[in-house]
Amino acid sequence: MKQISRQALDALSQQAAQSPRRRANRNLHEMLDDPVQRLAIAMEPDTYVRPHRHPQTWELLYPLRGRFVVLHFDQGGRVMARAVLGEDCATVETPAGLWHAVLSLDPGGVIFEVKRGPYTPVAPADYSWWSPAEGTPEMLAWYARAQPGDDWRA
Numbered sequence: 001m002k003q004i005s006r007q008a009l010d011a012l013s014q015q016a017a018q019s020p021r022r023r024a025n026r027n028l029h030e031m032l033d034d035p036v037q038r039l040a041i042a043m044e045p046d047t048y049v050r051p052h053r054h055p056q057t058w059e060l061l062y063p064l065r066g067r068f069v070v071l072h073f074d075q076g077g078r079v080m081a082r083a084v085l086g087e088d089c090a091t092v093e094t095p096a097g098l099w100h101a102v103l104s105l106d107p108g109g110v111i112f113e114v115k116r117g118p119y120t121p122v123a124p125a126d127y128s129w130w131s132p133a134e135g136t137p138e139m140l141a142w143y144a145r146a147q148p149g150d151d152w153r154a
Contacts, residue, residue: 002028004040009065013108016042023047033118040064041111043104048140051077051101051128057116059094061085061102066109069143073099077130079150085111099128103143 008026015024022044029038043049051073061070063086070092072081077099083089084105094100102111131152132139142152 004028004064009040009042009110012040012042012110013065016044016047017107021047029117035117037113037115037117037119039113041113043068043102043109043111044107045104045109046137046140047104048134048136049102050134051099051131052122053097053099053126053128054094054115054120054122055097055126056120058096059100060114061092061094062090062112062114064110064112066104066106066111068109068111069103069105069146070094071101071103071143071146073101073128075099077128077151077153079146079148082146082148101131101143103140105144 004026012024012026016022023041025039025041027037027039029036051071061068067084067086070083070085071079072094074080083092085092104111139152146152
């Protein structure tokens with residue numbers, strides 16, 4: 001039986017808090033080429049998940065601890081949809097090829113992700129051209145308040 005205990009969530013959150021990227025993950029799948037990828041990701045509020053897409057797979061997100069803003073974007077960077085997991089929403093599924101980003105609102109937040117395998121790193125072309133690279137704290141503040149129709153560059 002595979003489980004993620006409360007103690008494991010605590011340890012994962014502590015790992016994320018000590019990580020330079022401010023996140024850490026624990027895989028339930030055994031191999032990177034498993035047909036279904038399943039993992040818990042601890043994310044601190046100051047970690048930046050650059051808008052990206054997965055051309056080959058959908059992505060399902062479920063909050064295990066804390067709240068998370070999930071944003072969907074159109075090709076040009078305008079917010080199409082916003083949900084707050086753990087607050088007004090229990091699960092979000094992002095279709096394959098859709099630009100999206102996630103922001104942890106709470107210290108110690110852990111989100112569960114499921115997507116089709118095998119694991120494929122995000123290619124440079126699958127990071128949005130309109131978003132800044134890592135190291136842009138202004139983007140985190142914008143994620144927190146962004147609403148449908150908003151554009152980062154406006």
